[in-house]
Amino acid sequence: FPGGRIEDGETPQSALVRELREELGIEAVVSEEAGRNRHVYDFGEIDLQAFFVKSYTGTLKLKDHDQVKWVESRKLLEFELAPADVPIAQAVAAHRRRDRYTGTHPKSFEEKYKEHAADPEALAKAKARGSTPAGAHLAVMLSEVLDALGPLEGARLLDCTLGWGGHASEAARRGARVTGLDRDAEELARTAARLKAAGLAIDAHHTDYAGAAALGLPPFDALLADLGVSSMQLDRPERGMSFKNDGPLDMRMDRSTGPTAADWIIKASEAELAEALRVYGDEPDADKVAAALAGYVRQGRAPLTTFDLVAAVGFAKGLGPGPFKKKDAFAAHPATRVFQALRIAVNAERKSLKRLLADLPALVKQGGRVVLLSFHSGEEKLVQDALDAQAAAGHWKSPPDAPLKPSANETRENPRARSARLWRVVRA
Secondary structure, eight states: OOOOOOOTTOOHHHHHHHHHHHHHOOEEEEEEEEEEEEEEETTEEEEEEEEEEEEEESOOOOSSOSOOOOOOGGGGGGSOOOGGGHHHHHHHHHOOOOOOOSSSSOOSTTTOHHHHTTOHHHHHHHHHTTOOOTTOOOOTTHHHHHHHHOOOTTOEEEESOOTTOHHHHHHHHTTOEEEEEESOHHHHHHHHHHHHHTTOOEEEEESOGGGTGGGOOOOEEEEEEEOSOOHHHHHOGGGOOOSSSOOBSOOOSSTTSSOOHHHHHHHSOHHHHHHHHHHHHOOTTHHHHHHHHHHHHHTTOOOOBHHHHHHHHHHHTTOOSOOOOOSSTTSOOTTHHHHHHHHHHHTTHHHHHHHHHHHHHHHEEEEEEEEEEEOSHHHHHHHHHHHHHHHHTTSBSSOOOOOBOOOHHHHHHOGGGTTOEEEEEEBO
8 A cells, every 4th residue: 555644735535546656656646435443553643544446547667665466355365464564455455446337337238237136226227118127027016917827825826928927026035935937947047046035935847837737746826928028138148039139049948958040040941031020010010020040041141130120120121230329119010020920939938838828727727817917919819729728618607807017117117028918717
């Protein structure tokens, strides 16, 4: 810790600038105070003030010292220090500098370290601008889901899509014994660790909800399936599910198996591409986009990244070479339906949903409650048709009521909830 006296007419900061110039030969920019300490020596008392150096110019040239060494701040306390320096070293060791990024605000997923750390102010700002905090997921229609699941104290609940664990954690806090399923091993591990740290015991299984019946578990008191893709998957560039960030065109829910979206596009015919875009995404320009993608494949320029796919969609729709910027979080991006359709195709989501719907009556006991959250017309039709047919067969006490929609306040705070529809039935 090079330093010295504060001379007459100097501020502590200007004294430190001078001392660093004289002792180390650098021109320093002094930042905030790191700490202060009063210490008693044989010759009297001193007040020691320490400041962080934000930056400096020049090369370190030792004058009054014989060596200099760069160390991590947390390792300072491993050195033999003068007694007066110990409290300062403790303050420095506990200091964590702000992560660096270009500009005044973080833009990429990785840079949003405050949101990752669940800083309350950062979370509030994200919600205020209509965004989901990085690395998190806002549970959709939480209060409506919990009400529809009925009394949860002592109930056995099967959450077929554990995801971030928003619904499951609240159900557990209300006394439910939760079994959670998820085909995404990466997010399942993160969620299980986070819930365990919060003292919530949830029995987690790495499986697609199509395999729920194969687990051989006794019927549950309640069942929940949130059929939407999670914000954690959408926001992580390496997952390739969103046009927000450039990343590999992957889109797999389980990255340990199966072809990526890039592989799927290369192997599919133009007719198969068009059919998937039309059926799974309600894409009005399905034929144009399919023709463009097939053309790129023939030319050896198949899209391999999310931005490649966005550019191909822009070309097909005559919008120019992107990038496309949405007006706000509520506006639709021209590639939204294409990304949705490819994700559904790559993960065979319709096949899995049909299997789950067929198994529903066997998964819940008499009087058991089922809650499903759908997010687009294709899912809605499958859910409606299955529940109606099962009600006619006597499996449910009555046909499903008209699905509930999220409140206007929720869609303002979480635009990703705007297309949600909540379905509920009770086992006969």
